[in-house]
Amino acid sequence: MTVAIVQTAGAAIAAVLLLAAMICAGIRIVRGPTAPDRVVALDMLGTLGVAGAGMAVIASGATAFIDIALGVALVSFLTATAFAAFIERGSINEEEEQ
């Protein structure tokens, strides 16, 4: 009995903390102020998405969600890499000089 309560309460607290973290990252994405700031917040949101997929395993009992966590981690890494290349080639300096 207590075991079940501990498990449910732990998962619930963790879910609330994760939600708060996602909101913080979301606010940073909206605020910017520069593109790299937004990309870092997006990368953070991807990492939180991995954690969210982990929470989905607890919530639904379907262990297949852990594969989704792997997939989200992969995609979020690729996103960060692509954005980094994009910024480095000069998204900030988009206007031509003279």
Next chain:
Amino acid sequence: MTAFLSAFFLIAGAALCLFAAVGVLRLPDFFMRMHAATNAGVAGCGLLLIGVAFAYPSPDMWIKVAIAIAFLLLTTPIAGHLLARAGYVAGVSLWGGTREDQLAGELRRGDFDSPQTDFPGRKTMNPTIERVVLGLASGPGIEAAVSYAVALAKKHGAELIGLAIIDAKTLRNVGPVPIGGNYYAAQLRDTLIAKARRRMAGTVQLFEDAAREAGIPFSVIVEEAEPAPFLRQRLDKGSVLVLPRGAWFDHGLADRKIDPASRLSRHRIAQVQAGGDDDAPIVVFG
């Protein structure tokens, strides 16, 4: 037992994730935010996944969780390093309290494709301030810039100069004109420049009021010039340049929004941001 372990790891992981996210939200500049995101994000996520594995313990679950954690540990530092490098190269401004920039001279900042030239700004860490030069560009952040410059000049007993520049070249560029439209294009140019003069007069007024209220001597220079090279000329030893965060010398009238930070870094003027707010003024040390 596994239930208690699972709850512990879940809460610990989620709490670390929350700390990281608060860091991303609250830290003052891009590089610190990146450090918070990658550092604590990985640890928090890894702990949370261990908690999940304790909740449904089976060999293949443990293997998958181990793979996921190994992948996170492998990729997140790489992604963080790439993003930091990209941000530095693109010219994201450093926090105003930064004491040492060890990458200065190692990596190019600003314009990535052209060779690096002599780099004004940030050569000394505690410069003597003899002149405070304030760029009077109308737009968001000008109030913050004026009050910062006035406070700086008062603190150091420095000469306060307001630079009112009109970027006439950008304003004259009204884009392609159809055949027979030259008369209207000329009219449009004249109206834009007249409007820019009016806005600039308002900004100069704001500056004069603030300086008079603080009771310090000041002077205003009005000029019609290309802003960035002109600013660079004024930036000799002992002077500090203060610019509003979101405004440029088109006075908000160019058809595209001009970001002052990227303009400055394109002309290879190294800048810092004075404080963590979004409208904190840009500061350049001569």
